[in-house]
Amino acid sequence: MTSSNNNHAGTAVVIGSGFGGLAAAIRLGARGYKVTVLESRDGPGGRAYTYRKDGFTFDAGPTVVTAPHLFSELWELVGRKMEDEIDLRRVTPCYHIRFDDGSTVDFLDNEPDMEQEVARVAPDDLEGFKRYMRMSEQIFKVGFEALSDVPFDSWTSMAKIAPQMVRLESYRTVYGLVSKFVKSEKLRQVLSFHTLLVGGNPFTTTAIYALISHVETKWGVSYPIGGMSALVDGMVGLVEAVGGSVRYNTEVVEITLDGQRATGVKLRSGEVIAADVVVSNADAAWTYKKLIPEHARRRWTNRKIDRIKYSMSLFVWYFGTSRTYPEVDHHTILMGPRYKALLDDIFERKVLAEDFSLYLHRPTATDPNMAPPGHDAFYVLSPVPHLDADIDWSQQAEIYRKKIERKLEQTVLPGLSDAIVSSHVLTPQGFLDDLLSLRGAAFGPQPVLTQSAYFRPHNKSEDIEGLFIVGAGTHPGAGLPGVLSSAKVMEGLLPQQRSAPTIKAA
Numbered sequence: 195m196t197s198s199n200n201n202h203a204g205t206a207v208v209i210g211s212g213f214g215g216l217a218a219a220i221r222l223g224a225r226g227y228k229v230t231v232l233e234s235r236d237g238p239g240g241r242a243y244t245y246r247k248d249g250f251t252f253d254a255g256p257t258v259v260t261a262p263h264l265f266s267e268l269w270e271l272v273g274r275k276m277e278d279e280i281d282l283r284r285v286t287p288c289y290h291i292r293f294d295d296g297s298t299v300d301f302l303d304n305e306p307d308m309e310q311e312v313a314r315v316a317p318d319d320l321e322g323f324k325r326y327m328r329m330s331e332q333i334f335k336v337g338f339e340a341l342s343d344v345p346f347d348s349w350t351s352m353a354k355i356a357p358q359m360v361r362l363e364s365y366r367t368v369y370g371l372v373s374k375f376v377k378s379e380k381l382r383q384v385l386s387f388h389t390l391l392v393g394g395n396p397f398t399t400t401a402i403y404a405l406i407s408h409v410e411t412k413w414g415v416s417y418p419i420g421g422m423s424a425l426v427d428g429m430v431g432l433v434e435a436v437g438g439s440v441r442y443n444t445e446v447v448e449i450t451l452d453g454q455r456a457t458g459v460k461l462r463s464g465e466v467i468a469a470d471v472v473v474s475n476a477d478a479a480w481t482y483k484k485l486i487p488e489h490a491r492r493r494w495t496n497r498k499i500d501r502i503k504y505s506m507s508l509f510v511w512y513f514g515t516s517r518t519y520p521e522v523d524h525h526t527i528l529m530g531p532r533y534k535a536l537l538d539d540i541f542e543r544k545v546l547a548e549d550f551s552l553y554l555h556r557p558t559a560t561d562p563n564m565a566p567p568g569h570d571a572f573y574v575l576s577p578v579p580h581l582d583a584d585i586d587w588s589q590q591a592e593i594y595r596k597k598i599e600r601k602l603e604q605t606v607l608p609g610l611s612d613a614i615v616s617s618h619v620l621t622p623q624g625f626l627d628d629l630l631s632l633r634g635a636a637f638g639p640q641p642v643l644t645q646s647a648y649f650r651p652h653n654k655s656e657d658i659e660g661l662f663i664v665g666a667g668t669h670p671g672a673g674l675p676g677v678l679s680s681a682k683v684m685e686g687l688l689p690q691q692r693s694a695p696t697i698k699a700a
Contacts, residue, residue, distance in 0.1 A: 204228060206471040207459050209446045209485075212240025213256070213674060214665035215475025216429040217268055217681035222471070223436025224271040224697075225688060230467060231433060232459065234445035234630070238430050240475065240665075241629060241636075244423040248616035249566040250514040251421050252573055256674055257555045258391070258525070259416040260409050264678040265425060272435045272697055279428050281419035283560050288415040290523040291384055292605065294531040299384050303414035316378035326375035326385065327407060333362050334405040334412075338675070345669070345683050347652050364402045364643060368394075369534075371401040383533055387551075390577055392672040393505030393637025395541045397534055400643040409675070417524065419561050435698045446476070449485045449661065456660040459485075471660055473684060478651040478667025479504075479632040479639075486658060493656045503642060504635035505672070506540050507580040507622035511595050512573045514616035515607075519570055522606055524559040528552040541640075544583040546590065550576045552598065554606065569615070572607075574598055580622055581634040587621040595619055638667030646671065653680060654687040662687065 206222045208215045211233040219229045237243060241255035259265070262282055269276040276282075287300035299315050302308045305327060312323045336358050363371060372385045386396035388406040418424040430440055448460040449472055458468035474481040479502060482494040530536055530551040539547040553575045557564045565571040576598060579585065595617075603610040622634035631638070639645045650669050655661035664680040666672035 205469045206230070206473060207232060207467055207469040208473045208475060209449075209459065209481070210234075210240055210475030210665070211238040211426075211430070211440055212475050212665060212677070213242055213426070213429070214677040214680050215240065215473070216426070216433060217678050218473045218475065218662070218664045218684055219433045219438050219440075220268045220271060220429065220436060221681055221685040222473070222688070223433060223438045225685065227471065229433065229436070229438035230469075231438065231440040232444045232446055232461070232467075233440060233442050235628065236442050238440060238442075239423065239426040242422045242426055244421060244426070245512055245618055247512075247618060248514060250512075250569070250571045250616050251423070251557075251564045252512040252571060252618065253422045253555070253557065254510075254512075254620070256422055257417070257557070257573075259418065259425075259674060260406075261413055261675040261678075262416055263413075264675055264682075267682075268429065268432055268678075272432050274432075274435075276428070279431075280424055282416045283419060284414045285417050285524045285560055286414070287523060287525075288410050289525045289527050291387075291527040291529065293380060293383075293529045297380070299380060301384060301410070303411060305411050308411060312381065316376065316381045319376040319378050319381055322375040322377070323381070323385075326372060326404075327411070329362075329371070329375070330404050330406075330408040333364075333402060334408040336362060337402045337405045338409065345653055345687055347648075347654055347656075347687075362401070364400050366401040367397055368399050368401050368404050369396040371404050372396075379533075383529060387527060387529075389641070390506075391553075392641060392676065393635070393666070394641040395506075395537050397537060398541070399641050400646055402643075402646065403641060415525070417557065417560050419563075421557060421561065421564055437698070446485065449474070449481075449658070451486070451490055451658065454490060454657070454659055456655075456658050471662065471688065473662045473664060475665045477629070477631045477635075477638060478663050478665065480630050481663065481667075482651070482657070483632065484630075491657045494651065499632070503640045503645060504580050504582075504633050505637035505640050506577045507625055507634045508620070508636045509576045509578045509591075509594055509598075509622070510573055510620040511598060512571075512616075512618040512620075513614055514565055515570045515572070515610065515613040516568075516615045517570070517609070517613050518558070518568065519556065519607055520559075522554070522556050522559065522570075524556055526554040526556070526606060528554060528601070528605060540577050540579050544579040546578060546583065546585050546594070550598070550601070552576055552601070554602070574602065578622060580636075581626060583622075585622075587623045591619055591621050637672040638665070641671050653683045 206227040243254040245252040389399040456472040625634040
């Protein structure tokens, strides 16, 4: 066994190069730490990895930027401006939603236009919609502006906000809160499906997440030219600008300990990297269960980890076509014939249903360079049960992909089967094997009330001194704003560093 970083005063190791890990590394570097980011795959991004195949560029995971200022902050820490390096474009409509009967609703990026759309599709709900949006704004002011970058590491921190959470009806579910204000079932779906984008069932996710409606009408939905890899690569550049480095094909198999204190990490190669601070952007449950021996864990025991309610997983099909579909928006939601019953199948019964709801991403609507000339790039995502379900994806993947292909061909992509020239799939098994996500869950713990804030794995480990957790599995939760905010929370919990960073010119 070899050891590196022997002189490790003011050093930090970050496990994983997802958005949370890169944001943490930038913040650590800006605070004077010498940072090494370790990534098990051959490139950066984690869930925001990029597939390049047959001349197409496919964003593997996140496709929506909703709070761009959280990215801008990172560039500012390094004395640069994000807009000088990243071309972020507003996408409108935010989502084009198509119901199974062929009717459509657009989710628009400002309230006046959204009110016109509601008046068109559900005029009796217009006043209720306006009241709901005021409620969403109130929840945003508390849940996002006041609390998203505050650590919940004690009962008292939770107790302080309990009265506000009760006033904002966080004990309701998102669907339940929406239903209090609007009666149209289609509009209820339009205003509640967003929780699926952070791993939550609208019928069980705490109403705190109703703030997403306000977020998307306040800042809109944006997409970076060059794909999400433009943001990922830009952040890698910021890590390097503050003196850090990123190592690929480097899997961490153990967080090394001295008693209850983290001292660094051990790699699959046997190399040991010592560090004063260890930050894990790996799946939070994986971090505890796989990287730390159980005898060192008092709170996050195997039993407790196994009792977590995990998010659903995803089936994602990335494909390129030999023709373009100019009538298809950047983001399309295709609602299936069932809503609650389908979600019950996914989250509760854990069976692979015959029907599905789909999210279709066509980045070439905004950035034609994601595909060769005259071609289109797509990914289509279907929420499916995680690996507790009795589904053999080695047998089911192609059958399920073909079903999705037929549905798309019948609805929004005519002639699809003859136009496919590139294809790649990611199944729940891939979330386990490639992304090291326990049970193949795509978003970590579900965002139910009893698994939010204080009740999620803390940003500063309760079990191991010197270990910090960032990413979807910790506070404040999944989605890019949550993941970036988790790094901000982590920074506020760090030991003080006296040394200033040396920032390299761009």
